[in-house]
């Protein structure tokens with residue numbers, strides 16, 4: 001089975017071909033035949049964040065070339081593709097329209113089935129593509145638009161155990177960077193500045209620490225950073241480094257506390273599992289301090305820590321193609337109605353969990 005994936009929900013234009021032997025063979029390891037990602041960072045940098053209209057236009061300009069490149073890299077063409085899978089939400093609606101309409105056109109012209117994929121499902125299933133992970137497992141998604149803990153029990157079987165009541169973690173990194181005059185995207189720049197900083201200089205709050213539910217909050221931390229920065233302005237390079245290091249220490253500590261709750265709940269729900277796993281996904285998973293903190297937490301709690309390679313943790317189309325393959329293999333692909341599917345800027349992975357109080361704000365990214 002070969003599936004062409006298309007991803008355009010935020011500021012990456014991406015296409016990929018993933019192959020999977022769905023036959024009776026014992027070895028069913030999937031293969032990423034191509035994974036083409038064009039980042040729009042340069043287009044948005046001057047504005048300090050993703051501008052939806054610019055993103056949509058950039059997708060229109062780039063997508064056909066990116067799809068061609070992905071097919072060529074995979075050494076294949078549309079006649080050898082079994083299905084086309086495209087991100088249909090959540091995300092910036094302009095980009096979603098570009099990606100899903102392009103996928104519909106390709107699928108219709110080539111006479112192939114179309115799959116409208118939830119971007120979050122792509123993140124949720126990536127560890128099965130990269131590590132062959134068995135269900136159930138726990139997913140921590142930390143990106144520019146989402147901060148969630150999801151219990152993944154099967155294809156289409158997701159339960160959100162925690163979310164942020166205000167900012168996403170990536171958003172908190174980006175806003176912190178902006179306050180400190182560091183360039184966009186903020187996360188990598190905060191991490192770099194923190195390397196030379198003193199993490200003990202500022203005692204920033206650990207939001208939600210001790211709360212029973214594993215939910216997150218980062219807006220109070222952001223305010224504390226702003227207050228600390230304005231109290232000592234103008235900032236020297238050392239001040240910026242110390243604030244970044246102290247900010248990261250607070251984030252790592254808060255994350256450990258929140259995720260620990262979820263690990264405990266997972267243990268209680270699956271007491272017989274020998275080696276339960278925590279998977280991280282999303283751009284913030286690139287952060288070393290956060291990774292080390294989560295690794296330590298998992299070691300203490302007897303969990304396997306699974307961090308897929310970064311280029312498959314951040315937005316890409318291989319995860320969308322793979323989610324398509326998973327849905328087809330599980331008999332859960334609604335290919336009959338997919339041509340009528342309308343992109344959804346909001347599309348929770350778990351339709352059951354109610355929104356937490358104060359939620360609703362989210363960044364541009366999904």
Ligand code: KG4
Pocket residue numbers: 010142143144145146169170171173174185186187188191282283284285286287288313314315365366
């Ligand atoms: O997963 P991603 O590429 O896009 C989505 O949001 O879907 O995540 C981007 C986010 C941005 O907020 C960026 O600042 C953050 O991930 N990020 C980081 C690091 N690298 C990227 N945050 C902290 N440390 C990093 N090294």
Ligand code: ZN
Pocket residue numbers: 119123143282314315365366
């Ligand atoms: Zn994403």
